[in-house]
Ligand SMILES: [Zn+2]
């Protein structure tokens with residue numbers, strides 16, 4: 001589980017990162033702009049023309065107000081038509097002598113690259129140039145992205161229910177693999193690397209299908225499932241283990257099973273051949289060097305579904321080649337139509353190697369042909385999904401978790417593992433009493449503690465990045481799995497930090513700046529720390545902005561350090577009692 005590792009290393013930073021969005025929602029601008037419902041991204045950033053970025057683009061206003069600007073804070077310019085090309089890392093605009101390093105376009109417009117069809121858009125795009133190419137990133141509604149994936153990945157499904165099943169699978173897949181392009185500054189590319197996106201073919205029906213399942217995701221164990229899909233399994237799906245490798249072996253919903261649906265539609269058998277010479281070249285292009293001249297190819301081992309796992313390729317000597325490598329060598333260098341799947345017999349006929357196979361695609365997860373047959377036979381998309389991903393749960397928000405509520409005098413605990421998490425209640429009570437004692441403030445409300453079973457469930461429910469260990473809204477503290485925090489040695493300090501926040505927020509005079517509230521919590525949690533650091537922010541306004549909407553974990557860390565250091569200095573000069581008084585009655589003018 002890749003994500004878990006990222007979060008674990010970052011958990012050590014929790015006390016600094018642990019409160020990106022705390023404080024009362026009514027006062028908190030961050031909460032108002034959170035881009036999610038139940039933690040789902042509603043807007044996704046998609047890189048268009050990812051594999052072949054264009055050198056030139058043409059834009060034409062479609063209707064209403066179409067505008068562009070040359071930087072985030074630049075003035076809007078009305079757009080009717082605009083032609084541009086990339087020159088090294090600059091954008092050269094036909095009607096404009098000054099080059100731009102970026103363009104932001106909004107409104108309704110058509111965008112045309114090379115000789116492709118015009119793409120109609122009414123969501124904002126950003127254009128940059130790099131190495132003589134234009135890099136176009138669109139910020140589009142999640143459901144428009146899903147409609148585009150349906151256009152790109154399903155061909156022309158007749159059954160609405162099969163399309164709905166695909167919409168859920170595509171959305172879940174996107175959520176599961178959503179971090180692949182995080183370093184590039186966008187969420188998904190438009191190629192099959194992520195999912196094939198064909199925005200030019202989106203129509204009203206695909207939008208309706210995406211919208212009718214909006215936000216629905218397949219969950220397994222608190223995580224969006226790895227919902228692989230393929231064109232035709234040939235009658236038996238493949239165990240995900242063969243393409244996922246070891247780190248995703250916990251995917252019992254991707255087990256091999258018989259599929260009696262797709263075979264009814266026929267058309268699953270195929271024959272093809274490649275010349276020995278082309279095959280040898282294709283293999284060598286992928287780094288598989290057959291000694292001498294390629295003479296024969298034979299199946300060495302099959303998986304339990306019957307698909308080829310290893311082949312023996314013989315020249316002057318024999319070598320063993322994994323079937324996945326063999327297929328991608330032929331696909332990339334000769335054509336993907338030659339070896340449609342790994343389920344085949346192989347024979348050598350003269351100069352040629354002949355294949356007789358069945359199915360199309362890797363065979364893991366949902367068989368699109370079978371889904372279409374199920375849909376046409378009157379099965380619902382829920383039935384289709386539970387047939388191809390058995391054991392997953394369909395829902396909006398983290399599903400598959402059974403919340404249980406435990407109550408003590410002043411703490412309500414929501415957990416999926418009451419036996420393990422029960423001890424958090426007396427711990428929270430003790431820490432709150434200590435906080436009250438150290439500040440002289442009394443907290444009169446109750447405290448709700450919600451402990452998520454996995455980092456992903458926490459992240460999806462709170463909208464926080466995985467490196468945030470906990471967050472507080474009102475008097476509810478939402479925590480990552482307590483075991484993880486305990487293992488990282490940060491459980492008690494995380495909880496103390498969040499409880500101090502509840503205490504501080506419940507007494508803060510309206511309008512108390514954020515740096516003061518955050519800094520006071522950090523100072524109270526660690527009265528001897530944080531005096532050495534200062535000077536990363538040149539104004540209070542910059543510090544406030546960084547605390548409200550940090551652009552990175554690093555910036556948030558610096559902002560916390562700065563807030564803590566400011567409050568610690570005030571404490572040295574005026575004492576803690578004065579700090580608590582200012583919290584309730586307002587900061588002195590200077
Ligand atoms: Zn991608």
Ligand SMILES: [Zn+2]
Pocket residue numbers: 232233234235236259261262263367369370
């Ligand atoms: Zn099938």
